[in-house]
Amino acid sequence: MTVDVEVMKPPRTEVGALGWLRKNLFGTWYDALLTVGSVAFICVVLYGVFNWALNTAKWGVVTTNIKVFMVGRYPYSEVWRIWTSVGLFLVMALVSLVVWKRNVTKARRGVTIAWVIVLLLTIVLLKGFGDLPLIPSVPINIWSGLMLTLALGIVGIVASFPMGVLLALGRRSSLPVIKVFCTTYIEGIRGVPLISVLFMSMLMIPLFLPPSIRLDNVLRAMVAMTLFSAAYVAENVRGGLQAIPEGQYEAGRAVGLNEGLVMVLIVLPQALRAMIPAIVGQFISLYKDTSLVVIVGLLDILGVAKAVTGQREWIGTQKEVFAFAGVIFFVTCSALSYASRRLEKQLGVGER
Amino acid sequence: MENERSEASETREMIICRDVHKWFGDFHVLRGVNLTLTKGEVVVICGPSGSGKSTLIRTINRLEEHQKGDIIVDGIELTHDIRNVHAIRKEIGMVFQHFNLFPHLTALQNVTLAPVYVRRWSKDKAEEVARQLLQRVGIPEQADKFPGQLSGGQQQRVAIARALAMQPKIMFFDEPTSALDPEMIKEVLDVMIELAKGGMTMIVVTHEMGFAREVSNRIIFFDEGDIVEEAPPDRFFTECKEPRTMLFLSQILTT
Numbered sequence: 001m002t003v004d005v006e007v008m009k010p011p012r013t014e015v016g017a018l019g020w021l022r023k024n025l026f027g028t029w030y031d032a033l034l035t036v037g038s039v040a041f042i043c044v045v046l047y048g049v050f051n052w053a054l055n056t057a058k059w060g061v062v063t064t065n066i067k068v069f070m071v072g073r074y075p076y077s078e079v080w081r082i083w084t085s086v087g088l089f090l091v092m093a094l095v096s097l098v099v100w101k102r103n104v105t106k107a108r109r110g111v112t113i114a115w116v117i118v119l120l121l122t123i124v125l126l127k128g129f130g131d132l133p134l135i136p137s138v139p140i141n142i143w144s145g146l147m148l149t150l151a152l153g154i155v156g157i158v159a160s161f162p163m164g165v166l167l168a169l170g171r172r173s174s175l176p177v178i179k180v181f182c183t184t185y186i187e188g189i190r191g192v193p194l195i196s197v198l199f200m201s202m203l204m205i206p207l208f209l210p211p212s213i214r215l216d217n218v219l220r221a222m223v224a225m226t227l228f229s230a231a232y233v234a235e236n237v238r239g240g241l242q243a244i245p246e247g248q249y250e251a252g253r254a255v256g257l258n259e260g261l262v263m264v265l266i267v268l269p270q271a272l273r274a275m276i277p278a279i280v281g282q283f284i285s286l287y288k289d290t291s292l293v294v295i296v297g298l299l300d301i302l303g304v305a306k307a308v309t310g311q312r313e314w315i316g317t318q319k320e321v322f323a324f325a326g327v328i329f330f331v332t333c334s335a336l337s338y339a340s341r342r343l344e345k346q347l348g349v350g351e352r
Numbered sequence: 353m354e355n356e357r358s359e360a361s362e363t364r365e366m367i368i369c370r371d372v373h374k375w376f377g378d379f380h381v382l383r384g385v386n387l388t389l390t391k392g393e394v395v396v397i398c399g400p401s402g403s404g405k406s407t408l409i410r411t412i413n414r415l416e417e418h419q420k421g422d423i424i425v426d427g428i429e430l431t432h433d434i435r436n437v438h439a440i441r442k443e444i445g446m447v448f449q450h451f452n453l454f455p456h457l458t459a460l461q462n463v464t465l466a467p468v469y470v471r472r473w474s475k476d477k478a479e480e481v482a483r484q485l486l487q488r489v490g491i492p493e494q495a496d497k498f499p500g501q502l503s504g505g506q507q508q509r510v511a512i513a514r515a516l517a518m519q520p521k522i523m524f525f526d527e528p529t530s531a532l533d534p535e536m537i538k539e540v541l542d543v544m545i546e547l548a549k550g551g552m553t554m555i556v557v558t559h560e561m562g563f564a565r566e567v568s569n570r571i572i573f574f575d576e577g578d579i580v581e582e583a584p585p586d587r588f589f590t591e592c593k594e595p596r597t598m599l600f601l602s603q604i605l606t607t
């Protein structure tokens with residue numbers, strides 16, 4: 001018996017780290033060559049980066065201007081309002097995570113409502129009101145830095161999602177007027193670059209609104225990002241809708257659900273679930289595209305970076321500043337895609 | 353509508369189809385079908401592929417629209433009035449060939465969905481009834497699984513429970529066993545036999561002649577959009593006259 005067991009053991013070179021190395025990195029002579037070459041290349045690059053980051057780079061420009069990068073021209077005496085908002089968001093994120101993880105079905109509706117309230121509260125808190133003593137108005141026009149980037153991204157994502165779903169449903173509507181309108185809108189937006197939508201909203205929105213209402217530039221940019229992103233969300237949702245077999249609609253109707261309930265209870269949950277990766281991808285690209293608002297004179301984090309490096313005392317610090325901005329984008333985007341993967345796992349995308 | 357219902361007697365007519373016609377474009381699928389089912393009757397429809405059997409039962413609960421003729425279900429006339437359509441759909445439970453369960457919901461949720469949103473039952477009541485139904489179709493232990501985790505036979509039984517949850521007076525089965533592996537057919541047929549013996553009014557499109565013999569009151573041979581002939585099961589196999597029927601029977605009974 002013991003002899004048998006001895007014989008059955010896989011050869012040493014097949015298992016463990018050594019086996020893995022052998023199988024995956026040095027399988028053939030050209031694999032080995034590629035491995036050695038890549039390792040050498042990675043070492044050189046990493047050495048260069050670390051050498052620069054640790055020895056040459058002057059991070060003073062970042063540490064000195066950190067507040068400007070984060071909140072731009074937001075009055076420093078009011079920065080506590082931003083911290084409060086961030087705190088609220090973190091608390092909400094934590095609560096949601098716990099509620100969803102523990103599967104407390106009853107609390108879900110409450111948490112969803114709380115999210116809406118927190119969002120509205122944040123807007124009020126950040127913007128303030130004319131003569132309230134505690135939170136005096138901070139014109140949205142001076143929002144800048146990472147705060148502007150996040151605000152544009154979050155508003156764009158939150159607003160373009162429902163709008164995109166409605167557009168997708170409209171495009172499949174049996175009413176010709178709605179169908180033509182939604183199709184024209186979606187194709188029209190998809191046919192022009194974001195920059196032109198941004199410019200259009202700067203120039204055209206004032207034309208549509210009565211003169212008494214003046215939208216701040218930042219709000220106009222938010223509108224533009226939302227309108228733009230919604231068209232892409234709509235196309236993603238439409239893709240998801242197309243994947244739902246007719247039998248699902250029929251089964252829904254046969255048990256007595258009306259068309260609206262069939263859509264909301266049966267079709268949309270499946271369609272959206274299947275499209276989460278695509279929709280989150282769209283949101284990530286929307287978030288990164290917020291940096292285009294520089295073109296219409298807003299200072300997002302990249303705009304601030306550019307402005308800082310233009311100052312005389314910080315000349316020659318582009319590398320540091322843009323490396324910093326890149327890291328910020330990387331961290332926030334990674335957080336988004338991590339959240340998406342969590343969501344997919346939670347909902348069991350691809351399993352059911 | 354109410355008067356019509358109240359005058360119904362013991363042997364009242366649950367389904368009346370009078371000269372029902374339907375076209376798909378130029379294609380004449382249903383060619384003047386006349387069919388009446390009384391309460392508690394179990395009717396088996398068989399016939400060649402493409403003859404319009406599915407279309408007929410799908411027309412009765414308005415998954416397809418007919419263009420000519422009258423359809424009256426339990427005294428409610430099928431018209432373009434969406435309220436009538438919904439009223440009729442509440443009366444009829446439907447079981448599909450490919451189950452058509454909702455894959456994003458558990459077996460239990462599949463069953464409770466319509467009672468909660470259409471009948472407006474409380475969640476607790478709906479769940480209690482759903483568990484009883486799953487018990488009745490023999491899979492109480494599968495309540496919290498998703499359709500993708502169940503076998504074909506189990507899925508079809510969940511589908512039957514889902515249809516029964518709306519407490520319909522009539523059940524339609526459209527080839528309920530033809531997508532199943534042979535060893536699962538019996539478990540589904542057993543549930544259907546129990547239902548039929550319990551007095552449910554049923555239309556079953558199937559080629560399972562054993563089932564037809566055991567519980568049906570009438571077998572209908574359907575071809576080219578109309579009823580060719582019909583007879584009680586004890587006479588159907590021996591006394592049918594039409595050559596088309598005999599040809600069809602010889603095909604399905606030998607295989």
Ligand SMILES: Nc1ncnc2c1ncn2[C@@H]1O[C@H](COP(=O)(O)OP(=O)(O)OP(=O)(O)O)[C@@H](O)[C@H]1O
Pocket residue numbers: 376379381399400401402403404405406407408
């Ligand atoms: N939505 C549709 N559009 C056009 N033609 C259709 C449609 N649905 C069914 N048909 C046609 O109508 C005819 C009857 O179809 P039906 O599904 O009712 O047949 P069936 O008797 O149920 O056949 P099977 O035994 O294969 O299920 C077929 O020729 C089919 O091609």
Ligand SMILES: [Mg+2]
Pocket residue numbers: 405406407526527
């Ligand atoms: Mg059929």
